[in-house]
Amino acid sequence: VGSPKPTDQPAIAGEDDVVEFIRGMLGSGIEAFGLRDDAALVQVPGGGPLVVSVDSVVEGVHVDLSLSTPADVGWKALMGAVSDLAAMGAAPIGALIALCVPGGSGNGEVALGVMEGVAEASVAAPCPVVGGDISGAGQLVVAVTVLGSVAPGGSAVTRAGAAPGDAILVTGPCGGSAAGLRHLRAHTALGQAYRRPVARLREGDTARRFGAKAMIDVSDGLALDLHRLADASGVGFVLGEVPVADGATLEDALGGGEDYELLFTVSAADQEKLAAGFETEGLRPPRRIGVTVADATERTFRGDALPRLGWQHTLG
Amino acid sequence: VGSPKPTDQPAIAGEDDVVEFIRGMLGSGIEAFGLRDDAALVQVPGGGPLVVSVDSVVEGVHVDLSLSTPADVGWKALMGAVSDLAAMGAAPIGALIALCVPGGSGNGEVALGVMEGVAEASVAAPCPVVGGDISGAGQLVVAVTVLGSVAPGGSAVTRAGAAPGDAILVTGPCGGSAAGLRHLRAHTALGQAYRRPVARLREGDTARRFGAKAMIDVSDGLALDLHRLADASGVGFVLGEVPVADGATLEDALGGGEDYELLFTVSAADQEKLAAGFETEGLRPPRRIGVTVADATERTFRGDALPRLGWQHTLG
Numbered sequence: 001v002g003s004p005k006p007t008d009q010p011a012i013a014g015e016d017d018v019v020e021f022i023r024g025m026l027g028s029g030i031e032a033f034g035l036r037d038d039a040a041l042v043q044v045p046g047g048g049p050l051v052v053s054v055d056s057v058v059e060g061v062h063v064d065l066s067l068s069t070p071a072d073v074g075w076k077a078l079m080g081a082v083s084d085l086a087a088m089g090a091a092p093i094g095a096l097i098a099l100c101v102p103g104g105s106g107n108g109e110v111a112l113g114v115m116e117g118v119a120e121a122s123v124a125a126p127c128p129v130v131g132g133d134i135s136g137a138g139q140l141v142v143a144v145t146v147l148g149s150v151a152p153g154g155s156a157v158t159r160a161g162a163a164p165g166d167a168i169l170v171t172g173p174c175g176g177s178a179a180g181l182r183h184l185r186a187h188t189a190l191g192q193a194y195r196r197p198v199a200r201l202r203e204g205d206t207a208r209r210f211g212a213k214a215m216i217d218v219s220d221g222l223a224l225d226l227h228r229l230a231d232a233s234g235v236g237f238v239l240g241e242v243p244v245a246d247g248a249t250l251e252d253a254l255g256g257g258e259d260y261e262l263l264f265t266v267s268a269a270d271q272e273k274l275a276a277g278f279e280t281e282g283l284r285p286p287r288r289i290g291v292t293v294a295d296a297t298e299r300t301f302r303g304d305a306l307p308r309l310g311w312q313h314t315l316g
Numbered sequence: 317v318g319s320p321k322p323t324d325q326p327a328i329a330g331e332d333d334v335v336e337f338i339r340g341m342l343g344s345g346i347e348a349f350g351l352r353d354d355a356a357l358v359q360v361p362g363g364g365p366l367v368v369s370v371d372s373v374v375e376g377v378h379v380d381l382s383l384s385t386p387a388d389v390g391w392k393a394l395m396g397a398v399s400d401l402a403a404m405g406a407a408p409i410g411a412l413i414a415l416c417v418p419g420g421s422g423n424g425e426v427a428l429g430v431m432e433g434v435a436e437a438s439v440a441a442p443c444p445v446v447g448g449d450i451s452g453a454g455q456l457v458v459a460v461t462v463l464g465s466v467a468p469g470g471s472a473v474t475r476a477g478a479a480p481g482d483a484i485l486v487t488g489p490c491g492g493s494a495a496g497l498r499h500l501r502a503h504t505a506l507g508q509a510y511r512r513p514v515a516r517l518r519e520g521d522t523a524r525r526f527g528a529k530a531m532i533d534v535s536d537g538l539a540l541d542l543h544r545l546a547d548a549s550g551v552g553f554v555l556g557e558v559p560v561a562d563g564a565t566l567e568d569a570l571g572g573g574e575d576y577e578l579l580f581t582v583s584a585a586d587q588e589k590l591a592a593g594f595e596t597e598g599l600r601p602p603r604r605i606g607v608t609v610a611d612a613t614e615r616t617f618r619g620d621a622l623p624r625l626g627w628q629h630t631l632g
Contacts (some may be wrong), residue, residue, distance in 0.1 A: 040447040045465050047363015054412040054461060094358050096370040098459035099416065131356040133374045140456045143414035145370060145461035149361050186567045210597050 178256025221310025537626025
């Protein structure tokens with residue numbers, strides 16, 4: 001998680017561009033690659049649709065081992081992938097872990113530390129680990145694939161379902177992870193949001209059951225993730241406010257990422273029903289932060305154009 | 317793929333040991349981690365069992381970009397994972413790709429090259445790509461998760477089903493990949509077995525349907541993989557011969573790995589039926605290379621104890 005930066009860059013410079021190219025290369029057989037949605041829907045012969053997603057955590061890119069323990073890295077890798085299930089309104093079935101650890105003395109211990117964190121997050125989610133692979137590498141990489149399902153009769157919530165006039169809601173304050181990272185760097189104690197984020201599985205399921213039309217998790221930054229939802233749905237948005245986590249700045253909240261709060265839309269008619277659903281479930285009420293609009297080029301925050309602030313890998 | 321080496325090392329020195337520790341840490345919730353089987357079986361609510369596996373290819377560990385193109389790496393990563401499905405007698409449903417590529421100029425091209433090879437192997441298998449994630453990293457890592465299923469009424473073939481007196485068979489000659497790597501290093505033209513291996517999906521399915529009791533793919537070396545099958549099944553073996561690929565040595569065949577031929581057992585009673593099944597399917601007849609025995613400590617090749625020759629990562 002670096003500083004927020006605008007990501008309007010030339011072609012094939014950023015993750016979204018490469019993903020677009022790859023999607024074209026793989027043709028129509030592919031239902032989702034990376035950013036088309038948080039997770040893909042796969043039809044299992046003789047069964048219902050499976051919700052699947054893969055997410056990687058790379059040392060020096062997503063995590064810094066001087067600020068996070070190997071167990072923190074394992075926790076975050078599993079929760080980050082489970083958060084993609086939450087953002088589809090799906091329930092976890094299991095996870096597969098591809099672990100790459102540097103060779104040399106002591107790295108058996110790093111591998112065990114990472115898997116300890118994976119095991120802890122696996123219990124907390126809950127999402128059992130059903131398979132894995134260990135390999136040597138020059139740096140620590142943890143790639144987690146998660147499998148999930150939506151209750152019979154329900155449908156997964158994609159990014160593409162928003163229509164003009166929907167309310168835009170978020171399950172909680174954002175920016176806590178970015179602020180936590182700053183605190184860790186300053187050697188203060190407030191790093192939990194960064195070190196041990198929690199996927200909003202119950203919030204995702206509840207949002208799905210009570211009318212969410214489009215949903216995404218805030219993994220790369222609220223601004224960038226909202227742009228992606230709007231891209232997929234073909235709508236614009238007018239954002240009025242953003243809940244900012246304690247200790248975080250507005251810039252953290254807009255562009256910090258890794259908060260794993262869920263961002264979703266609901267029709268004006270379903271807003272009250274949805275609020276009641278969250279209350280019944282004993283969940284924190286989601287905050288209404290704006291509204292979608294028909295003009296897909298209109299994308300404002302407090303009246304000004306909102307840049308695509310957030311975290312994207314540069315692959316130039 | 318390094319030179320074959322014996323892997324009887326102290327605790328937590330090799331991949332198998334770390335995997336054993338992790339398996340204990342994750343408790344009984346885990347059905348398979350790494351070497352317990354080629355793939356894990358996961359129950360999908362409202363559906364049949366899903367066969368899942370994950371496999372990584374790491375630059376400098378499994379592949380050398382001076383000998384393989386990025387597209388070769390992508391091909392191999394996908395086929396290696398699909399081979400785990402073949403070894404369960406399962407049919408592919410789809411694959412998820414976690415791609416980590418070094419930052420900096422030109423690496424967008426590496427990412428596209430890798431995915432081109434993934435796409436080619438995806439068509440050849442066939443196994444559609446259903447999801448993916450791209451990240452920066454210090455070195456190229458491709459982690460592939462595959463999902464598969466076994467035809468209704470059938471059961472996946474694990475490593476653990478062998479009983480004493482079973483015939484041991486292999487679907488083809490081994491050592492071709494190791495020999496191919498040597499040829500590549502010597503700049504001759506014989507590198508296809510190393511650069512573009514093919515998973516034995518039809519052979520795996522046919523073996524399953526005609527009585528295979530235990531099965532594994534030769535990914536790390538015939539000797540090591542046979543030991544693993546024997547470990548899982550609680551049997552010993554008497555190996556009489558090993559088919560050696562053209563241009564390969566006996567040591568290549570025993571310890572080279574990455575051949576992706578399938579190694580399986582069948583009861584004496586089912587041998588003829590199985591041979592007929594392979595013939596009906598138009599497949600190369602599997603070669604009988606030995607027999608399983610009740611004494612799990614008896615593990616010989618041509619009368620001498622067979623070392624666990626093969627490829628294991630050292631994580632000490």
